[in-house]
Amino acid sequence: MRVKLAGFNIDADILRRLESGRRRHLTPETLSAAYARISRSPLAVDRLRRQACRDVEKARRSNQKIIFAMGHHSVAEHAVFNFDIMGVSRLALEEIERFRLASYTEKSQRYVTLAGDLVLPAEIRSAALKKTFRAVVQQQNRLYFKGFALLNRRLQQQHAKTAQSAVGQRLVEGWAKEDARYILSLATSGQVGMTVNARTLEHMLRRWRLSPRQEVRQLGEKLLALVLPVAPSIILFPEPSAFDRDAFSPLNEFFAAFPAAANRRAGTGPRIVSFTENGDDRILAAHVCSHRGLEFPRALAMVKKIAPARKRLLFKEFFKKVEFFSAMPREFEMADITFQATVSASSFAQLKRHRMATLLAGDYLPELGNTLPASLREIGLAGEFAEIIAATNDAYSLLREAAGSAADYILTNSHRRRVLMKMNLREIYHFVRLRDDEHAQWDIRELAHGLAEKVRRIMPLSAMMLCGKSRFHEAYGNIYSSPPPGALPE
Template identity: 45%
Template sequence: MKVVLAGYNVDAGILSRSREREGEGVTPEVLSAAYARISRDPRSAGSLRAEALREVEKARRSNERIVFGLGHASVAEHAVLNFDVTGISRFAVEEIERFRLASFTEKSQRYIRLGRDLVVPPEMRDARAEKPFRALAAGLHEGYEEVFRRLSAAGIEAGRAKEDARYLMPLATATQFGMTMNARELEYAIMRLAAHPLGELRSLSRSLYRAAKSVVPSLIRHPDPTEHWRDVEGARREIASIAPARAGARRTGRLVELSAATPDAERLLASRLLFSATRRPARECERAVRALSAKSVRRIIRTSMRRMGPHDAAWREFECVDLVFDLVVSASCYAQLKRHRMATILPQAYDLSLGVSVPETLKAGAAVSILRSATADAARFFRAHERTLGAAAQYALTNAHRRRVLFACSLRDLYHFSRLRSDMSAQWEIRELSNEMCRIAEREMPAAASLLAGKDGFAGRKKAFEAEK
């Protein structure tokens, strides 16, 4: 066996200087072109890379033929690009970070004292709502500063004071993030963002396309959305009209509800574990497990977990059982929830009827009234401008405002989620959310979910696990 490091991320400034010396070969396209030929060319990968470096235009033609002519789009995944994205709103970030096959690191509002940097979306300017919007944002920032002062005066630790004061900040607050994407996912993101109803995201699509096209022209060919994606908003409106809400429909008011779960999940999981441990067909494994006692089913599941530590993932068989949660979360909470992109996350628009999330520290700091006043001001602006601004009216809402989110995940995903979000280091709102999701999962799958916990609570859970027989 031989392993050769063929490439790695390098700062664009260094690459630009290298291009002046080396020419057009300084492009990730050569890796895509070389690797595309591995399946049909007997030469070594190193030889194929060397040829692609010597003949870049030929490599580009090869990419276009293989990726777009023959449809082997996975070849484009070998080209990876990094982007600094600055001056973008928190609201827009919620959308861009929904793309699964990418890496994002965002400026944290938990740890950084926030300034007055604001993104005024084009819809506000077009509707002549910019002046009242800026006035609202200024008032929200003043409220943020006052809440921070009161929490600090009440002895709340500075980090927690910043974390909870941010609930007053608008979704239009400017932020920045670093993004890494392969060319295939990037083309998809550019296309999807180009069809988005928010002007800020359509502008981002154009900027990403211009930046990428200059470096990987052979791999970004279709930036325009298809009719299928242009129709999303219209189709959703029609879907909503087919089954209109009933007047007086009763809702529980709970923030976490189980919408669906795999029936007889533990027997199914045990059958999948048996499948991987044998050479028997899946149906035969299912029949065998159905014939077992509940104690034997638990034994199969617990055997797969007996050496699990706080940093270990559950076995892949745990992906065969699923849970679907109906969640009500604030924008602050959603900012963290959205990062778990292996789950299926379906967010609704922000909904004033769901109220706002109020940190407990604001009660200790006598600051609840400031939050209530600030969120009421934001809600008034939203109601006054929703008809003319559409989805862009949500820029005026705060981190405290809530939305409903459907969160579908496998039990394996939930193990990962719980290690991060049930830990004491997690932000308080998502920690409470995670704890309730884990409680529900354990009710549905008591053996399989018995080690759900944050890293700090894992030792206690493992001790109880080992004490059971």
């Protein structure tokens, strides 16, 4: 066996400091080109790589041929880019982070400072509308500062012990910010560090060119302009196809006559709309299938015949050594759960980060109501909150007429949208472990908690250990009447 470290991503500032004569070689395209040749060349891959580095222009031509002419797009995945994306709106971040095969880290909403960070959408052109937009955002921001100050004072008193140290004080401040920000607009700016391979980047660029938001379209052009000089051979299809553009148009026309999405305030909790029947059996059967080499229908028929008590025992044995961080095996992907929920923008910001899922989100709609944190109600700000939401919704109607979907920028973290989400049980375990946990933010925690309760009912055996990290010991103890093995969660 021979293994070599073939590459790793390096800060672009360091690369720029390297001598300019070598800069033309500093491209991830050589990796893609070398790996693309593996399938047909008799040479060892490290030699292919050396060849690609010696003649970058040839490597580029090879990339273009293999990706473009042969349609072997996966080779573009070997070229990886990192982007610092700064000063983008919360709304744009939603479009940026909707891609599953990329990595993101963004500023925590707990640390939003609001130091002049607002994105005024270019679609809002008239001076009068700009004035309205700014005036409403100012009202929202004023209530944010007021809410933060009151909440912070109260929480610092309530958690005086934690707040004894500077670190503790900042932690408590974070809790206050977390709830106060429900009144902040989606125009509030943020930043994200994004790592993405060339294939996904190309897909992003195609999608962003179709975005109704100029901010997002502009971002796509900026990223393309940054990548092309470094790796000209690897982004070949940044233009949306006719299918990308128009596939849904006839459907949308047809469904235009149907009732509008949200004409009443719906319950917000998750509602399971479909799931894999006999999920427990299918998970067991999937294992039997691969372990014993059986055909799936036969394995399933066998599993169905096992007495329920015996099956429970089998799952109990299976989970016996589970620890709070254990990942469920692939067999758990055989059971799907699709749910619908009405979530606040704040909850959505967290939900969308779970990439091993299918997430379809409707528009933010004032008709769906707003999520008011209990803490803001407790400090007597419910009335002011409602007044500002009313002003926001009025401005939204005005902006909607003049600037279409750019009106969304004025909506707040408390505004809601309906989501339809499908996850398999493996991802649900991961999601619930992180989000139905005492460290999780309360809004998404409620969603995860409600979902976990329902999933445990429909898959009582395979979901018997489904719980937040902080409840793991209790859940384990309930089943085994003994503490779990391994380390304790922090």
